[in-house]
Amino acid sequence: MIHKQKKLEGQVALVTGASSGIGAGVAKALAQEGAAVVINYASSPDKAEMVQAEIKSQGGTAITFKADVSQEQEVIDMFEHIRKAFGTVDILVNNAGLQKDASFHNMTLEQWNYVLGINLTGQFLCAREAVKEFLRRGVVPERSQSAGKIICISSVHEVIPWAGHANYAASKGGVMMLMKTIAQELAPKKIRVNSIGPGAIRTPINHAAWDTPQGLQNLLKLIPAKRIGEAEDIGKAAVWLASDDSEYVNGITLFVDGGMLLYPGFEDNG
Ligand code: NAP
Numbered sequence: 001m002i003h004k005q006k007k008l009e010g011q012v013a014l015v016t017g018a019s020s021g022i023g024a025g026v027a028k029a030l031a032q033e034g035a036a037v038v039i040n041y042a043s044s045p046d047k048a049e050m051v052q053a054e055i056k057s058q059g060g061t062a063i064t065f066k067a068d069v070s071q072e073q074e075v076i077d078m079f080e081h082i083r084k085a086f087g088t089v090d091i092l093v094n095n096a097g098l099q100k101d102a103s104f105h106n107m108t109l110e111q112w113n114y115v116l117g118i119n120l121t122g123q124f125l126c127a128r129e130a131v132k133e134f135l136r137r138g139v140v141p142e143r144s145q146s147a148g149k150i151i152c153i154s155s156v157h158e159v160i161p162w163a164g165h166a167n168y169a170a171s172k173g174g175v176m177m178l179m180k181t182i183a184q185e186l187a188p189k190k191i192r193v194n195s196i197g198p199g200a201i202r203t204p205i206n207h208a209a210w211d212t213p214q215g216l217q218n219l220l221k222l223i224p225a226k227r228i229g230e231a232e233d234i235g236k237a238a239v240w241l242a243s244d245d246s247e248y249v250n251g252i253t254l255f256v257d258g259g260m261l262l263y264p265g266f267e268d269n270g
Pocket of ligand 1: 016017018019020021022023040041042043044045067068069070095096097098118153154155156197198199200201202203204205206
């Protein structure tokens with residue numbers, strides 16, 4: 001076995017939606033373990049450049065790239081750019097995602113398609129281009145025992161229904177079966193595909209749930225660990241799933257949720 005000083009040394013990682021929140025935290029964590037990181041963003045170049053600057057200030061390697069993950073040609077162009085910049089890609093973190101909430105009877109087709117287009121179709125398009133590259137290159141034992149690793153950022157809402165968020169919950173349920181199906185299909189090619197299912201993580205996507213004392217108190221009722229998660233909690237899980245430490249792990253969702261899936265309503269009831 002080859003022992004590396006850093007777990008992801010010599011590898012290239014694309015993190016979609018890495019200009020903010022969980023994606024930024026994951027990009028920094030992968031860079032700390034030696035991966036060269038591509039910080040994808042859609043509309044916030046300044047925030048992407050701040051993440052890049054932080055990684056570089058700690059001696060890491062990072063570039064930024066603008067692409068809307070729901071647009072096929074933009075995704076193809078992004079992978080072409082990465083091949084030119086770094087030669088290949090070893091790790092894809094399918095993180096870009098958002099919410100457009102509405103009560104179900106008021107949900108417009110535009111709101112539905114917008115969320116599904118980014119959260120689910122975006123993951124399909126990026127995974128497909130990554131897999132093409134993994135298959136072309138194959139295993140390079142000095143880098144990793146796998147030909148490639150895909151980490152889908154899903155949610156506890158791949159299993160917990162969420163009133164008022166039908167488009168979002170459906171997108172994450174879809175991510176679960178996309179992940180499992182391609183994990184099964186590609187395992188013989190030494191490609192590993194897993195998900196992380198975050199619970200409530202402190203990011204701009206859900207600020208309304210934590211930036212007032214009352215909101216935070218309500219939120220903590222759903223979390224047995226009694227603390228909100230941080231992007232670093234997801235970063236650590238992503239490093240493990242991207243590294244050979246998890247080489248025999250394929251097709252799972254690793255929930256990082258402080259116990260949110262443990263039916264906390266039963267703590268003092270039922
Ligand atoms: P966030 O802080 O709002 O970040 C979202 C990121 O997605 C931004 O970097 C944004 O880039 C990017 N993005 C949006 N649309 C895009 C597109 N079309 N193409 C490429 N990038 C796009 O949200 P977050 O909380 O970190 O969420 C990240 C992921 O974690 C999402 O998939 C979300 O569903 C999941 N998640 C979050 C939580 C939580 O509690 N925070 C819980 C479970 C799951 P720009 O700013 O450049 O547009």
